[in-house]
Amino acid sequence: MDRIAAMTAFVRVVEAGTFTKAADTLGLPNATVTRLIQSLEEDLKIRLLHRTTRSVTVTAEGATYYERVVRLLAELADIESSAKQSVASPSGSVRIETAAGLAALVIVPALDEFYRRYPQVQVELGATNRQADLVAEGIDCAIRVGEVTDQFLVARRVGEFRFTTVATPQFLAAHGTPANPQDLYTLPTIGLSSSRAGKPLPFRFRQGEERLELSLAHRLVVNDTNAYLAAGIAGLGIIQAPTYGVEPVLAEGGLVTLFDDWTVDHIPVNVIYPPNRYLSAKVRVFIDWVVELFEGHQFLRRPRPVR
Numbered sequence: 001m002d003r004i005a006a007m008t009a010f011v012r013v014v015e016a017g018t019f020t021k022a023a024d025t026l027g028l029p030n031a032t033v034t035r036l037i038q039s040l041e042e043d044l045k046i047r048l049l050h051r052t053t054r055s056v057t058v059t060a061e062g063a064t065y066y067e068r069v070v071r072l073l074a075e076l077a078d079i080e081s082s083a084k085q086s087v088a089s090p091s092g093s094v095r096i097e098t099a100a101g102l103a104a105l106v107i108v109p110a111l112d113e114f115y116r117r118y119p120q121v122q123v124e125l126g127a128t129n130r131q132a133d134l135v136a137e138g139i140d141c142a143i144r145v146g147e148v149t150d151q152f153l154v155a156r157r158v159g160e161f162r163f164t165t166v167a168t169p170q171f172l173a174a175h176g177t178p179a180n181p182q183d184l185y186t187l188p189t190i191g192l193s194s195s196r197a198g199k200p201l202p203f204r205f206r207q208g209e210e211r212l213e214l215s216l217a218h219r220l221v222v223n224d225t226n227a228y229l230a231a232g233i234a235g236l237g238i239i240q241a242p243t244y245g246v247e248p249v250l251a252e253g254g255l256v257t258l259f260d261d262w263t264v265d266h267i268p269v270n271v272i273y274p275p276n277r278y279l280s281a282k283v284r285v286f287i288d289w290v291v292e293l294f295e296g297h298q299f300l301r302r303p304r305p306v307r
Contacts, residue, residue, distance in 0.1 A: 004076070006040040007069045009033045010048060014058050014066050015135040015274075025138030077280065090282040091120035097134070098143035101225025102269075103127035105245055106293070106300065107143070114289050121282050129224055134274055140283045141273040143290060148270050155270040156287065159294030159301050162243040163264040165203070166255040168235040178238075181205045181212050181259055188237040191218035192228045203240045205262040212262075240264065244299040269294065 012022040013033065023030040041048050048062035058066060098107060103125055111123065126132065132139055134153070148155040165181075175187055184203060191200030200221050205212040219237055222228050225245065232239035233249055238258065249255045271287050273279065279287075294300045 006036040009036040093122045095124045095139045097126040100127045153272045154275045155272045159269045161267040164243045165240045165258045167238045171235040188219045190231045190237040190239045191221040193223045
């Protein structure tokens with residue numbers, strides 16, 4: 001039995017929750033993963049996992065073994081990575097997950113610079129509006145918008161979303177220009193639904209101590225930022241969109257801003273990754289590059305502290 005392979009398979013089964021998911025993330029047949037776990041249990045002479053037809057749960061002995069094995073594998077990966085980095089640059093495949101809008105408008109256009117720095121790193125980019133299970137799906141890190149509520153994940157703040165309420169000049173000529181946010185109740189608007197809530201996000205405004213949160217009856221609701229921006233640019237209604245996505249069209253006059261005397265709270269953007277998985281050199285350089293990318297973006301960087 002390959003003890004390291006068996007330990008790795010055991011850790012992945014615990015984290016993924018099923019043999020099938022663990023086998024998929026390891027790139028191994030299900031039978032191989034099963035055989036490795038069985039051999040490990042036979043060698044240790046303890047039961048590590050409870051198996052049923054629908055799920056896998058860890059035993060008390062297995063939970064203790066898992067905690068120690070995770071640390072051991074992380075230390076081993078650290079040793080190997082340090083040795084490799086002394087003679088070679090980062091290499092290999094990095095699995096990333098982020099929202100479709102960020103992928104299309106921010107990450108992908110800048111990847112050429114990343115590849116110039118790290119030509120031996122390959123990026124597998126999942127552009128999706130669902131929030132994937134990083135551990136179960138073998139994803140190295142994700143770029144997520146909003147507060148991170150999962151305490152299991154490590155989060156590194158990289159920037160923030162600013163929002164702008166906009167419409168096309170043609171739309172305003174046809175429907176009139178609203179004087180204040182409450183006028184939105186009488187005008188066609190476009191809604192963006194959250195993958196978690198499954199319902200349109202409210203339009204939010206702030207002016208001094210006054211705060212408004214408007215739940216509107218939208219004429220169109222979409223669940224993708226790219227489609228949301230496209231609907232606004234097409235003149236279908238008023239949108240409250242990430243500033244980074246509409247600024248080029250604003251500069252060309254294709255959209256105009258509304259309610260300039262009101263502001264919208266910013267939303268944090270974080271890079272997240274599982275704490276028990278060693279942060280290899282290839283993942284570390286990608287995260288550092290994302291931090292630099294956001295820092296250099298006028299509408300995504302974190303505000304600098306006032307001295």
